[in-house]
Amino acid sequence: MCTRHRQSARGLWAGILLLVAATALAEAPVVAQSLEQRIAAIEQTNKTAPWQVSAALIEALGAERATLTDPLRFRVELVEARNLALGGNYVGGLALAESMLKREIAPDLRIRALTLAVNMTTNVADYPRAFQWLHEGLGLLDQTTTTQPRLLGMASYLYLRVGEERLALDYAQQALDVARAAGSVRDQCIALSDFAIALDEIGHTAQAESSSREQIETCGRAEDPVFVADGHKGVGKALLAQDLYAQAIPWLTDARKQFKSAGFTSGYLETGVLLAKALLHSDGPLGRARELLDEALPTFEAQQARDNIERTRLLLSEILERQGRSAEALQELRLAQAAHEYLDAVARERRLGFLQAQFDSEAKERRIADLQGERQLQAAEIAARSRSQWLQGLGLMCLILVAALLVSLLARTHSDRRRYRELSERDGLTGLYNHQSTLRLGRLLQARSRREHKPFTAIVADIDYFKQINDRFGHAAGDAVLRSLGQLLLEVFPAHAVVGRSGGEEFTMLIDASVDQARYLIEELRRRTTHLVMHDERLEYSLSYGLSAASESQSSLEEILRSADMALYEAKRSGRNRVIDAANLPMATRAESGLVVVGSGIQFGRHLSSRCLSEIQEAECVFVLTDGAAHAMIAELRPDLIDLRVHYAPGKDRRQTYREMDAAIMAEVRAGKRVCAVFYGHPGVFADVPHAVIRKAREAGFSARMEPGISSEACLYADLGIDPGRSGVQSIEATQFLLEDRQIDTRSLLLLWQVALTGDTACTRFHAEPEELERLVERLLLDYPADHEVILYEATRLPIEPFRADRLALRDLASARYEEYTTLVIPPCPQRHPDIAAQFLQSLRSVGK
Template identity: 25%
Template sequence: MYHFRWLQVALFSILLTTFFSSFKAQAEPISMWQSPYKELILQTAKAPTEVLQKLLKQTPTQEQNYLQHGQYHSVLSIIYYSLTYPKEALQHAQTALTFIDPSTQPWLFHMTKLNEARALDLSGKPKEGLAASNAALVWAELNKDINLRVSALYVRGIISNSMLDYQSALSDLQLAYELAPQTELHSQGDVAGVLALVYEYRREDALAIPFFQEAVHFHEQNQNYLELSIALYGLGRAHKNIGNIEIGRTQLQQSQDLAEQVGDEQGVAYALKELAGILLLEKRFIEARAKLQQASSIFQKSQNVYMLLDTNLSLLRVAIAEKNIELGKQYLAAAQANVDPEQMPLQNISLEEMNAKLLALEGKHRQAFELLDSTVFLKQRILSQQSTQQLHSLRSKYEIEIKDRENKLLEQKNASQQISINDVETKNLQLLMLFGATLIICGLLIVMVYRTIQNRTKLEELANVDGLTGLANRRNALELLQKQIDLAHRHKFQLSVAIIDIDLFKKINDTFGHASGDEVLTKFGELCQDTFRQTDVMGRIGGEEFVIVFPHTSLHDAEQTLKLLSHNVKKLPISFDLNGLTLSISIGLTEYVAGMTLENLMLQCDSALYQAKGSGRDQIVIFDSQNPSSMQLAL
């Protein structure tokens, strides 16, 4: 979760090739980099350390105008960022801003603010750069600057990913991926690896691999060795995470070799850290520790807080595996020095979990259990949305206020009794105040209960609904199917079940892109909800595979409804702006027979679906339990 390396540097690839032209005068607004900065930026993808040395030797003189100084420090920020030096990148971005007038040079101002935002993210302060990315995006859209718009989307996507808002990150990065072909020098290969990182952070490494492979292919063709090293790092790490250890080891070693070749010291450290992880899996603890210590010394130079934390956590895992408690405590303290619980909540939770393991190793099992128990609560809190967090804050605030009111009322009551028992007016006033406070408290409690129910409903929806199609997800759909089987068995009613497969869906993704494929799935989900009854069960059980359950429905009635769906599916391409898109579905249909299990029912549907696809697709096949080899076709 802590590897921000690809997200941090791959954005540089976007900024790297987009902005070129010459400037006329300091007061004249610009929208491109001025020579020689344009050429230096373009060279950075192949030899970043050489470019840095050249630029450091070309410091602007006092006689040169503010625009020249502003560009110089802004480009220095970009290069330091590409080499993963957050402190230097932030320093030069902020220095550049002192030379730039936002009213006369808005493009350069917003581009430099994006540099500052990326450096803040790399420094572990992503929230501080969010406003700048929003402002740059608004300016780019108003001025129809497609290049700055893509850059702003990427920066905001990076920040959202760092803040664990994966949905927003995916939304921004997917839009940038779609817009990339419209830019002057952009390619989707430039940005594919950045999008892959979001899937990797969500621990969906299998989904990340195709995007990493696309990035590797693009950078190999263009000989962008810095980005190629980073793409290979992401690809190797993803393969390692899904168990392809040797493939991952080879790609990570290639990444290290390329990083050494271009002088990317930070890239070497990233690769060393992941290679050490493989050695740890193989219980080669001495070799793992040596690589981690080497990586840590490199990260220390750049003050890369994320990777210093991650490396010390890995060293802590080695110490725990060797049952070396004292060494583990040293690494724990080093990791704690680099974590900001507010800015890095998941990293802080991982640190607490490792601390619990260390306590257990010491024999302090109760303390370890209590610490682990607290991390469960923290994880649940992180999953809550911002409104839920505000509710918790409000509830705590009002609990304190209620206690204060109760104490004040008690003090007033005691004082009133001491002054005059017969003072009826004062007593009535106090009762009135108490009644009013009680009404307020009841109202607040009602609001809190209502908000809690709302949030619980949202969490249940996230757990049960497929986010792309709006239908039940696989787990929920199969649970609902089992309930219908039990009801059909108990009450002896008819139950029909169908499995639907969108024909040649892979070809749609390959031809029109994954974003278009996702749009097809979304529209198909909406069509299902419009076609079937509310009492029917609709669920997505695979990439392009869906299950439909028809309670109290015969095979004939189910078939008629499915024919209507098939007919309407063919009309769907009208709503897409995709030339050449055709859609059809293949359907396997069967009927529940008393005593059948869910597995047998699904097997019959799969068998019928297989027959439908094998017979040319775009048809319904009804499973014949008496003679499976001669199942009925319904075109």
């Protein structure tokens, strides 16, 4: 369950568990042991075998569990909470840990529970709670005599994730010291790994290398092959960071072999990416490097390991560029950027969590200090009252002073909160907005410019050959260039423009101005950004710029930025130190990828529009979610179609199915293809995936639109001869109608969809439940007479079959026949018993609560 060794650690533990599972299974249950010994064995098994083994041992405690003392019960529950998390049930694990933390227990056990709770909250990205519990755990360390290197290691990991590198290193050092002084060899092995990671992250690569070498030796003594491999990987990584590429290759090759023999796939693949980098920079075979990346990428994508995806795709881009395949290289860069943006958002969330926890603890300390001060003042007041009248006045004055103090503290609290918010929105080095804030503020600026009918232009700029600046003059010089450029950008661009650092040496400027006005600002910037003097040495540098204006064809910020990015890429490709307007790019270079979602209608041959047919024929990639007949007809046009029905499974929550469909479609959109997704009926009516995937494509900067289709509702009006314009219509899914306590306007037509699935809030059922139908009838009888004629309607999917329109009395609905797609049509009638209806709705609400 531990994720604190970044992405790889989840697998690291899995690897360890797999390795020792068989042994533990053989040794697990032991008879004639004391309860204390059995609990200790369960704890040990929980660390070394798959979690099901310790779960079975707990189960085997049976009735004896009721006789456990509080500490032993607490220890069993600790294992249970960990097992829940290992099984993927973080909600359950956290709920159990939270209930345990409400009980009085010895500090060492409480620290263990807190360590576990911090681990789980980190896994679910609840950083405010993670820091809150971490602080509590650290505060308890001096109350226990047992060593707690794991909590200190966890602290190191969390502080690394929020950019508090010094603190992270301190904690990693403390964890190592504690483990060396009193911990097991295995504790020392893991602490050394933590220490190496912290050193590596803050750039102390030589020391990281040394720690990794020690890790290899120590973990060898602990007989832990996975951490031995991790040590080899650490040495290789440290050598890479020191540009010693050829030396890194044997270390990484060894690490890969060791990870493979230990069955730890993530470690094996991650090391492969590092090895690819080493090969790439030591003029090794490009083909081999490419193989290593291609091997790793599918797993990283499946794991959604964005940091690994970003690293892999950046290297792929580099290889493709060397091979002269610029368009593919650009595509890889885009995908790497998408992964980076995601990581950026997560990092910001972590930082906010940290700041909030820090803020809360500071505020708590201040409150305690205030209360103590107040108590002292009250005592002084009582004493004063007993002595003399005038001293009472003094006491009152003191109280006024306290009030003033509290008001001032309140103001400071507000100001602190504002400051923390500002800090979380800014890039620490340049003081410009970070990427997320740039996008957020950019959207606001764009909306305002649209309201005021002003033009809107996006500029992306990138420092040319920035790596060479770092390599030649050092990272301090690189940072100085970034800081100086940040200052110049703020001076050149007007205050209302949004100026941000997108990451690395790339900047984004958004302004409500025309392309010409933006060009003028860029020229001013170019005039002033020529060189910097560092230690009496002149450091020349330049930037490349891409710019793009909002237009009818690209209205979303993401689309505009994407075009500006393409222009920047062209500026780089065509020699750097220049400005390219996306409008001047050749059509072939501009984005042609994107998504169109079309409806196949209810009857394919009858309802599919010429445009939808053409979209299906023209697309590079076609996804289909229709009935088998329409599917077969589309397959004749497009034998290469991708069937979305494969994502369904019996008993599977449809919401999960939908998200898998989104991911499949978006993967092709992101790959730069023209994608067409075909959905049954009208793709935008009562359908989750089409709307979701269009939104996601647009958010990712791709064009996306929907072509309507003939829906079942459209057929209903035609078949039943009903004009919804005459009476008005209420049209809603049956379960939703009940859940939301919808008021019925009986003068309107009422359409209830999926009436067979009434009450299926789990989204797994496909048949009618009479009890649920009776509940629906009961609800409807409050507004309609029992003999009110209703219609069960099914549009026909065959051109030779009549549609279904069974007319029956409302009271008979529960015993009727239903298909999954039957619609209940309730014609208008005057409203009756509105007071009883209101009472029923009230009772529904109270049941719901």
